[in-house]
Amino acid sequence: MNGEKMAGNDYNFAMIEKKWQERWKEQQLFKADDNDTSREKFYCLTMYPYPSGVLHMGHVINYTLGDVIVRYKLLRGYNVLSPMGWDSFGLPAENAARKQAKAALERGEEPIHPDRFTEDNIAHMTSQMERAGWGYDWSRELATSRPNYYRWTQWLFLLFYQNGLAEKKVAPVNWCDSCETVLANEQVLGDGTCERCGTVVVQHDLNQWFFKMSSYAQKLLDGHAELHGHWPEKVIKMQEEWIGRSEGAKVDFTVTETGESLPIFTTRPDTLWGVTFMSLAPEHPLIEKLVKGTEQEEKVLAAVRKMRAQSTSSRLTAEVEKEGVWTGFHVTNPVNGEQVPLWVANFALMTYGTGAVMSVPAHDQRDFEFARKYNLPVRVVIQRDDATLVVEEMTEAYEDPGAMTGSGPFSGRLNTEAMGDIIKWLKAEKHGEGTINYKLRDWLLSRQRYWGAPIPIIYCEKCGEVPVPMEQLPVELPMDVEFKEGGGNPLASCEKFVNTSCPQCGSAATRETDTMDTFVDSSWYFLRYCSPEFMEAPFDPKLVHKWMPVDLYIGGIEHATMHLIYCRFFTQVLHDLGYLEFTEPAKKLFCQGMVCKTAYYCENCKWLPEAKVTGGSKSEDTIIGGICAKCGGKVRSEMTKISKSKLNIVDPDAMMDRYGADCVRLYMLSDAPPDQQQVWSDARMQGSWRFLNRLWDVVTGAVEIIQGEQQEIPDNLDTESKALRQKTHASILKITDAIEGGFRFNTAISSVMELLNKVRSAKAVHTGVMREAVESMLILMAPIAPHFAEELWETLGHTTSIFQAAWPRADKSVAMGDEIEIPVQVNGKIKARLIVAPNLSKEELEKLALEEEAVQAAIQGCEIKKVIAVPGRIVNIAVK
RNA sequence: GCCGAAGUGGCGGAAUGGCAUACGCGCGGGUUUCAAAAACCCGUGAGGUUCACCUCGUGUGGGUUCGAAUCCCACCUUCGGCACCA
Known part of the structure; x- marks a missing residue:
């Protein structure tokens, strides 16, 4: 069962994991209690999956993280809500039905309906999730494709x-x-x-x-104030850029020939006097209206068609050559009455501002390039103070601050300072007004x-x-x-x-x-989980009030400007319509790192699975200098996100068959902090496996010793027992800090390993101390390797679930110990070490340090400039 | 181009102003074994050496400090986001 690599006396994870999964189900360990008011609530949400049919490693890291935190919070006494559901509408199910429709009809069968396809996938993935040991309140399960949800x-x-x-x-x-x-x-x-x-x-x-959604641009930005410090700054930044707020002015130009109004948005009203032409987006509705029946109609429309045919993508990249066409018309600049030509330009976007851009080639690089290409005039209205801009000599636009020139009432003023007054003036003269524009659509x-x-x-x-x-x-x-x-x-x-x-x-x-x-489905699913059976409205306000907002939301950063904007938008709208008391759906957001593994690429055969790379030598988990088994070509390797297309996938089921769910869970959290990229390594997986077995051996070996009558820990412990007890308490402190201070499970796990090493090297310690160490290790490991911890907990004689135990409490004075080592430096180099009481005063530390023989030798013949003694830390003697 | 994050042994990483390299992987040696695997024990930054000792060492170069992987400045590299947004 355990696979060929495992020795005979390895622990039997298959049996244990099944046993505890059944127990948890019977005990309803993950049932969130709507009526409990004694315990504080904790709503831990992991982004629900699309039911593709199989779990991938991305799910494994996401849901393992969520589950570990859920179990940790249970141990800390919270009433935890941990729901799971299915983002079950979407293209793959429908595409599958279409794809096999013809073949099915030829066989005289109905193609598999998306609904059945989806429900089958849900059933399979549910069993995979149970097998991984992830605890959910399945009574709240939802699927967005079921009528009782999409209603x-x-x-x-x-x-x-x-x-x-x-x-x-x-x-x-x-x-x-x-x-x-x-x-x-x-x-x-x-x-x-x-x-x-x-x-x-x-x-x-x-x-x-x-x-x-565009009318919520400002509210979405304002909401970030509440999220700073609790959501990754990166996500907030990405949303800020996506929303794209810019302050400026709306200015009303008019089409000279027809008198039609043509407003523009600009962030640089200080350059209004430098406008030498106007650019319209090719999609601008005015174009067709203006040129209709004119002699340039055909030429303009042809050019517009060409520009519109360029896909959005190429229009949006800076490398595309600027192109345009003159409409034959002019616009009148309201600030100085000047008439300038009206062009259509491929760099103007209909979806931003008004679709019309005032063009100031002297002070805008795009306009400059366009003007040079089509020989349009350039007029300097901002002068630099270190040199004088001369139009004929300019090779690029001048976009920095400077003194305004030829700008009517504002000439002579520094543009950056005059900005506010210009906007006031525009409003007073009825030429426009200050305004804010957003990219968000x-x-x-x-x-x-x-x-x-x-x-x-x-x-x-x-x-x-x-x-x-x-x-x-x-x-x-x-x-x-x-x-x-x-x-x-x-x-x-x-x-x-x-x-x-x-x-x-x-x-x-x-x-x-x-x-x-x-x-749309996923913009409110977290509300439905609060009252999944409620039939009068999408959610029961009382229960939403109890559970929301989500305390911790875990998912991938790829949703930064999609789902995570949409669900904030929904929440804000529902708040404004009086349905919710809060404006942000999740107090804290945690984005897990990608899971990466070496992928192999051959010039001829493209991406290769590892099995198709021959020769070379294996360093760590990567084959170096390998040859393609298909064509004999050189193969290069790349560390990259696990994906089907790069053929470097790891099958979670196969890993769990081989090592068990607990070991896979442990490994996922062992190597790096969970918000960093994770590197998949079979060799390191073995390390996690070994650790679990060592822990298993220690606990089962200790059973006999500690199972007898429980012994109180006396005050006068022997040195070794005292040392172990100190390590136990120090580990509890360290591990609790590592989890509370950013889910740093990698350091939490290494602390348990250190404690285990200490227990293993202990010869004859007091049984009470041993029991304390062993039980602490099990509870500390319980969130990460829950089946494993439960089984050993039971072995130790406990009759209730380990998750009904309390997270261990550390005694700080015990964790500190009676003596510590203090390094003594001379000019920053360590010369000696003192073994002292942890609370020894500064003066005594200084005295002891100077008495040390090695220190005496080092400072011989030198003048002592300064002695720095930091109690509990270090002594440094500066000499000359 | 703009913005952000990061750069530490052979590798993943630890230490966020106070003992650099915790913990793990890998590697070397040993115990056990007919043998191997597994397990267990010891060692493992580099260089030197009088081997219970010294020097150097956290991308590079400067700075602040008694003391810097950690703070500041400049640069290099990698990754991520944005990018004709008026």
């Missing part, structure tokens, strides 16, 4: 709709050809590819559903796919867009729909679903066939 997702959509926070509008949106759906801004990566599948996203103007939530929560809207010819009455929810997904590859959304072709009657007037109407982004 409330729909309810929340309607709530947002009723409050003007959900709307359908035409906008330029991201379309992924491979996923056959639109995507939210947050789901398009920096390089313009789909976050899910890597396909380059294209832009279309489409009529889509949005949540008005509205959240595009509709998806042209089947496997999601249907958007509960009906379209009626008479009444228009009509929300489904809340009491008619859920709008259920029809089960008998047809899946076929490239067949579009099966909902749209399901007449039974589409055709309905108007809830207002009763006449024939059609349903919205788009479903919601799965990030």
Whole structure:
């Protein structure tokens, strides 16, 4: 059972782990008590998984961390809420159905429905989770694809709709050809590819559903104040950048020829007098309107089409050559009445500001490059103080502070100082006003796919867009729909679903066939866990009040600008609508590191599994100088995140078969702090295994000695017993600190190892001291290796679960010991060591240090300048 | 380009102003064994050496301090995020 590498007397993890998993289930160890008011609550949430069917190492580190903290908090006496559920809507289930639809039909079978696919996966992953020993209150389990959950997702959509926070509008949106759906801004990566599948996203103007998240930009930023110190600064920073606040002014230009208003946003109103042209985004609606019927219409529209065809991605990278076309029109600058040409430029973005940019080539690098390319004038209105800018000699824009020139009433003033006055002046002169702009856009939530929560809207010819009455929810997904590859959304072709009657007037109407982004589902699941059976609303306010906010949220940093923004947005909206008393969903956020392992790459055969690398020599866990078994080419190695595509995956099931769940859990936490990258190493896994077996041997070996009548620990212990007792108490202190001060389980584990080494080398210690050491080790290890600790706890004669024991309390004076070693330095070099009482005074330390023979020798013939004695730490003698 | 984090033995890492390299891995030696594995014990930063001793040593160069891996300045390297956002 234990695998070929294990010796015969290794502990039998398979039997033990099963036994305790069953006991915990019987005892309902992880049942959170809604009615308990005596214990403090602790809501520990780990990001729920998409039920792909199998656990991967990312899940293992995430859920192990959560479970260790849950068990630690149980030992500290908290009423812990540790729920688990499934992010079970989404493309893979639907794609699987489509993919095998044809083959199934040929066999005369129905393809596997996404619902069955999903539920089967959930069943399998649940058993994997139980096997890993992760403790959840399964009575609160939820799956977002079940009607009793998505009914409330729909309810929340309607709530947002009723409050003007959900709307359908035409906008330029991201379309992924491979996923056959639109995507939210947050789901398009920096390089313009789909976050899910890597396909380059294209832009279309489409009529889509949005949540008005942009109106929460400031609130989302303000909320960070509460999160500083409790969320990783990196995540807060990423959100700040994503929200992208910038202060500036809105200034009203007008189209000279037509008198139409054309507002712009600028952060540099101090350069308004240097405007020499205006740039419009290619998507700007004004372009078509203006050029219609003019002689340049064809030329302008052709250029605009070309610019729009460039994907978002290439438009967004700095290397792309600036391109533009003159519309034939001009705009009038309100500050000086000047008329400057109106251009269309590929670097102007419709999705930021007003889609129109005032161009000041002397003081903006983009405008400068554009002006030089199209021979547009450059005018200096900010002078540097160390030299004089001369337009003809400039090779780049001058963007630093300086004195304003040729700027009407502001000439002569330092631009940075005048900024506030300029904005006041603009307002007084009715040319514009100070304003704040954000990069954050509205959240595009509709998806042209089947496997999601249907958007509960009906379209009626008479009444228009009509929300489904809340009491008619859920709008259920029809089960008998047809899946076929490239067949579009099966909902749209399901007449039974589409055709309905108007809830207002009763006449024939059609349903919205788009479903919601799965990030909508996950924006409120933590609320549902508080009252999973509640049937009057998405959550029971009383229970949400009891459990929320989440005390600790654990998950990957990849959600920094997706899920973690969305769920904050939902929480703030629900707060503003009076449903929640708090504005932030999670008090503390912890992001675990990636699990990495060596991957191998051959120029010809691409990524290789380790088994396909031959020759070379193995150093640690990496083959160096190996050869590709397929083509004989050289293989290079790279330490990288475990992933299917790089063929360096580790199968958690196989590891648990071989070493047991406790050992895998222990290993995951042993090597590095959990927020750092973890390096997977089979060799080090063996180290964890050895440690568990040593501990097992020590405890089982100690049973006989300590099982007799319990002995009080006397005051006059022998030296060795005293030393062990001191180590025990010092370890408890150190381990508790390591966990409380940032979940540094790696140092906690090494402290237990040190204590174990001490116990092992102890010859004849007092049995009370031995019992204290051994029991402390077991409780300290219980969160990490729970089955193992339970079994030994029982072996020691305890009849209740170790998780009903209390976390050990350290006596600080015992932990300190009676004597400590104090190094004595001369000019910073150690010359001697003193063994003294820990509380020995500064004066006595100084005296003892100077009396030391080695110190005397070292300071012979020198003049003592200063003696620094730090009680309990060090003595340093500075000499000349 | 901008912002941030990090850089310590052969390796993962510990020490956050006071004994650098805890703990573990690996490696070397030993015990046990017919043998191997496992287990156990000892050793393991580099260089020197008069071997119970000395010198050097935490990316590089400076600085502050009695004392710096830790604080400050500059630089190098690696990783991460952002990047035509007006």
